Amino acid sequence: MTSEHSWHVVAGFGAHIKSTGTTLSILYKGEQKEFPLPSVQHLLLVGGHNIHTSAVTRLLRQGSSVSFFDADGTPVACSTPSAVMWERISGKPSGPACPIPLPGKLHRSP
Numbered sequence: 001m002t003s004e005h006s007w008h009v010v011a012g013f014g015a016h017i018k019s020t021g022t023t024l025s026i027l028y029k030g031e032q033k034e035f036p037l038p039s040v041q042h043l044l045l046v047g048g049h050n051i052h053t054s055a056v057t058r059l060l061r062q063g064s065s066v067s068f069f070d071a072d073g074t075p076v077a078c079s080t081p082s083a084v085m086w087e088r089i090s091g092k093p094s095g096p097a098c099p100i101p102l103p104g105k106l107h108r109s110p
Contacts, residue, residue, distance in 0.1 A: 006041035013048045013071070019055040040064055047071040 008024070010017065015028040024035045024043070043059060045051065046069040056066055060081050068076040 006039065007044060008035065008040050008042070009044045009046065010049055011046040015049040017043075017045075017049060017051040017055050019052065019058045021058070024055060024059070037062060037064075042067065045069065046073065 008026075010026060010028065012028070015026055017024070017026050019025060019037060022037055024037055024040050026033045026035075037058060040059060041063075042065045043055075044067045048071065056079065059066055060079060063081050065078060065080045067078045070076055
């Protein structure tokens with residue numbers, strides 16, 4: 001994960017994800033990483049992790065999406081801002097579609 005990319009992928013098991021009003025914090029295998037919330041346009045979670053609802057709501061309120069996948073790459077859900085929230089954020093009448101095609105599987109490069 002790097003802060004210069006707008007998509008952040010957390011794959012595997014056991015990450016602890018939370019946020020403050022300005023920062024997304026990910027603790028994974030003893031390593032703490034922090035990203036400014038505005039730099040995260042999409043959070044993609046693969047496997048089993050612990051995520052605070054405050055992290056999800058803060059991301060959605062700023063117009064970001066959160067996608068959930070099973071460990072085998074099967075898509076489970078994609079949360080995007082509601083149309084009302086999107087209009088408030090962007091001034092445009094419709095919200096973004098989830099950029100992840102559902103159903104199917106996430107294909108990983110070897």
